[in-house]
Amino acid sequence: MPILVMKFGGTSVATLDRIRRAAKRVGREVANGYDVIVIVSAMAGETNKLVGFVDETGPFFDAREYDAVVSSGENVTAGLMALTLQEMDVPARSWQGWQVPLKTTSAHASARIEEIPPENIMAKFDEGMKVAVVAGFQGISPEGRITTLGRGGSDTTAVAFAAAFGAERCDIYTDVDGVYTTDPRIADKARKLDRIAFEEMLELASLGAKVLQTRSVELAMRYKVKLRVLSSFGDMDESVGTLVCDEEDIVESKVVAGVAYSRDEAKMTLISVADRPGIAAAIFGPLSEAGVNVDMIVQNISEEGRTDMTFSCPTDQVARAEKAMEEAKAKGDINFHGIIADTDVAKVSVVGIGMRSHTGVAAKMFKVLSDDGINIKVITTSEIKISVLIDRKYMELAVQALHDAFELDKVA
Amino acid sequence: MPILVMKFGGTSVATLDRIRRAAKRVGREVANGYDVIVIVSAMAGETNKLVGFVDETGPFFDAREYDAVVSSGENVTAGLMALTLQEMDVPARSWQGWQVPLKTTSAHASARIEEIPPENIMAKFDEGMKVAVVAGFQGISPEGRITTLGRGGSDTTAVAFAAAFGAERCDIYTDVDGVYTTDPRIADKARKLDRIAFEEMLELASLGAKVLQTRSVELAMRYKVKLRVLSSFGDMDESVGTLVCDEEDIVESKVVAGVAYSRDEAKMTLISVADRPGIAAAIFGPLSEAGVNVDMIVQNISEEGRTDMTFSCPTDQVARAEKAMEEAKAKGDINFHGIIADTDVAKVSVVGIGMRSHTGVAAKMFKVLSDDGINIKVITTSEIKISVLIDRKYMELAVQALHDAFELDKVA
Numbered sequence A, B: 001m002p003i004l005v006m007k008f009g010g011t012s013v014a015t016l017d018r019i020r021r022a023a024k025r026v027g028r029e030v031a032n033g034y035d036v037i038v039i040v041s042a043m044a045g046e047t048n049k050l051v052g053f054v055d056e057t058g059p060f061f062d063a064r065e066y067d068a069v070v071s072s073g074e075n076v077t078a079g080l081m082a083l084t085l086q087e088m089d090v091p092a093r094s095w096q097g098w099q100v101p102l103k104t105t106s107a108h109a110s111a112r113i114e115e116i117p118p119e120n121i122m123a124k125f126d127e128g129m130k131v132a133v134v135a136g137f138q139g140i141s142p143e144g145r146i147t148t149l150g151r152g153g154s155d156t157t158a159v160a161f162a163a164a165f166g167a168e169r170c171d172i173y174t175d176v177d178g179v180y181t182t183d184p185r186i187a188d189k190a191r192k193l194d195r196i197a198f199e200e201m202l203e204l205a206s207l208g209a210k211v212l213q214t215r216s217v218e219l220a221m222r223y224k225v226k227l228r229v230l231s232s233f234g235d236m237d238e239s240v241g242t243l244v245c246d247e248e249d250i251v252e253s254k255v256v257a258g259v260a261y262s263r264d265e266a267k268m269t270l271i272s273v274a275d276r277p278g279i280a281a282a283i284f285g286p287l288s289e290a291g292v293n294v295d296m297i298v299q300n301i302s303e304e305g306r307t308d309m310t311f312s313c314p315t316d317q318v319a320r321a322e323k324a325m326e327e328a329k330a331k332g333d334i335n336f337h338g339i340i341a342d343t344d345v346a347k348v349s350v351v352g353i354g355m356r357s358h359t360g361v362a363a364k365m366f367k368v369l370s371d372d373g374i375n376i377k378v379i380t381t382s383e384i385k386i387s388v389l390i391d392r393k394y395m396e397l398a399v400q401a402l403h404d405a406f407e408l409d410k411v412a
Helices: A014-033 A046-057 A062-072 A071-086 A119-126 A153-162 A198-206 A214-223 A279-289 A315-330 A362-370 A391-406 B016-031 B046-057 B063-070 B074-085 B117-127 B151-164 B199-206 B215-221 B281-289 B314-329 B361-371 B391-406
Strands: A003-008 A033-041 A094-095 A113-116 A131-137 A137-142 A147-150 A170-174 A195-197 A229-233 A241-243 A256-273 A297-299 A306-314 A338-352 A378-382 A385-391 B003-010 B037-041 B093-097 B113-114 B131-135 B138-140 B144-146 B167-172 B195-197 B227-231 B242-245 B256-275 B297-299 B308-314 B337-351 B378-382 B386-392
Touching: A003 A014, A003 A153, A014 A033, A014 A071, A014 B046, A033 A071, A033 A153, A033 A362, A046 A071, A046 B074, A062 A147, A062 B074, A071 A131, A071 B074, A113 A153, A113 B016, A119 A131, A119 B167, A131 A306, A137 B195, A153 A170, A153 A214, A195 A198, A195 B378, A198 A214, A198 A241, A198 A256, A198 A338, A198 B297, A214 A229, A214 B144, A229 A391, A256 A279, A256 A315, A256 A391, A279 A297, A279 A306, A279 A315, A297 A378, A306 A315, A315 A338, A338 A391, A362 A385, A362 A391, A385 A391, A385 B093, B003 B016, B003 B151, B003 B386, B016 B037, B037 B074, B037 B151, B046 B063, B046 B074, B063 B074, B074 B093, B093 B117, B093 B151, B093 B199, B113 B151, B117 B131, B117 B297, B144 B242, B151 B167, B151 B215, B195 B199, B199 B215, B199 B256, B199 B337, B215 B227, B256 B281, B256 B314, B256 B391, B281 B297, B281 B308, B297 B378, B314 B337, B337 B391, B361 B386, B361 B391, B386 B391
Parallel strands: A003 A033, A003 A170, A033 A131, A094 A131, A170 A229, A195 A241, B003 B037, B003 B167, B037 B131, B093 B131, B167 B227, B195 B242
Antiparallel strands: A137 A147, A229 A241, A256 A306, A256 A338, A297 A306, A338 A385, A378 A385, B138 B144, B227 B242, B256 B308, B256 B337, B297 B308, B337 B386, B378 B386
């Protein structure tokens, strides 16, 4: 039998009624001839409740115990999903991470998956079981303790199972019906994409599109797992969602696939830094050690041996970045005249694998923004992405203008 | 180090504050020089919530999935208790049933404990861990599935651990401060007992005193585990609770230790049964097969080859008992003229190991009841117990009168 992996997030299993609706979708795929591995999250709100309990115990906690506590929500959903499927006469059983076993590193609360031996579950498929319901987000360490995979862990669990079992596809059921050209709340012309390439999805995910977690997309790309994002709320036969797939499987050939944005960016400038070899390392080494996620970097033209160094980082890391810089200055490692932090900025990006072969995307992007009087503060590019930092008040305008200019509302 | 087992029930761990109070008691025993095994229940209400979820999935459910779901409440408490102890600088870690491993039969939802290998936990004690927090009520089957132990499972877990680890004592923390001569809500002269013999506790537990679950007392008696019942709510230094122990360890020598009662009894009479050899088997065989728990049995003197057969059973089994009798009659296995079910009765019992060596307890009991005009409907006795069935309206009066007559308010 071909194998299908289906993952249901917290809102898709928030109540017994929703679990029943999800189970119906599973039952339909069984009727279609699949052996199905279902990955479930905890019922919406449960994990937060458990994290709240752990936080109440005190400020510093043993991540091993944290994992033992917060993983329990998924166990409940897995059992309930198996029971619901059985009630529909679909042979199913639940598996907790340690029962599979889903083997991980010992990095509790953010463990990495090391191995998923398929033997135990395959043996049950061979005996006639049609659905293995697996508690997402959790595994077992080499020491036999329960681990959790950190943010987005259930998506990652799903993709890892699809890879380990050679699944035909991994369907991620969520509360949106696919990946859009941009956020429909900002641009009402936003259009759902039928397909998107792994590389594009990866850029969009890391740029703030919350529909899939970055790690799960990375994993899918590495193991060539066809990933589909679709809604668990729509009509069962209408939602086809968005297929995240290999570049070669994409028929439509737009240069730009989507426009992403992030409000959560700050621009920091070190004024009049002594410009010498090794200065970048002297600045970004301490920032990295302080846990600051530096994104964009711009170095101005040097005048008389001094330069301004500008970088961006998440807004909530500004204080940490300032502290790290002042400490490096106090130690004599770097020298600057002042720090300017601008938290009133936003990042807007255009993403598309077509940019590899098409020129002129950057020029067009800059012209569109310029035509609307939007000043660009920092620019970074990758092979398939151009990001700019602009004043936050222009963010919505920039997204809409770029969406229009690249005609993303039209099918290629 | 000597080992102590401490068990905290659902109300004792209902909130983080209560978990903290329980953890303080554990910390004090560690300071007293013990290595401690803590058995925890789910936070009050959690297990019922999970059972409700399972019930919602449908009327017939796979007990293996039921166990996977309902066991998760204890896992949460175990992790939170370990975290709370760590926060108090007490080296602790949590253990789920499968991690110990607590090996059980495959009788899901009412599994029996088969073995608790102490090696894993002892190795951690040897490394300096002071407290092993174990999720109660759960274990692992030979097939590697999660099992639960059924009603009172956490008490049973605690006693089994005490036996397996040769613990000095097993302390059961609950919401009452010990075992009483009778229910204080009925007789305000009820007195807390400092000690009670296993056999007495067993009779009281099975007679409806809800402080300890029957199975846990049986287990404690078999393995000679000293069991103490005490409150987790009182002042830490005042509550000494009640010690359930071997007969030889009891100093005070009352003939009667306590008066128990049960409202949940019905009296059933089969009128004019043909009296022949094997008639008892013909009646009580079908009742047993129908799952009716027959308690007391009385057969009237036979007249002209016919007799009346009276027995008692729990009130909620009356319909089942009637059905079983009518079916047996229809098949021709038994013959009777009618069934009378009296659900307006109650059982009152006096219990005491001293009854083995003292005569006259029954006579005194019957006289006390007679003096108050209470008619006795059925009598049963064991070596250390006399039970009578009376009209329910006299129950409180009977309990109070017997408590007074046997001077249970006075220390021996």
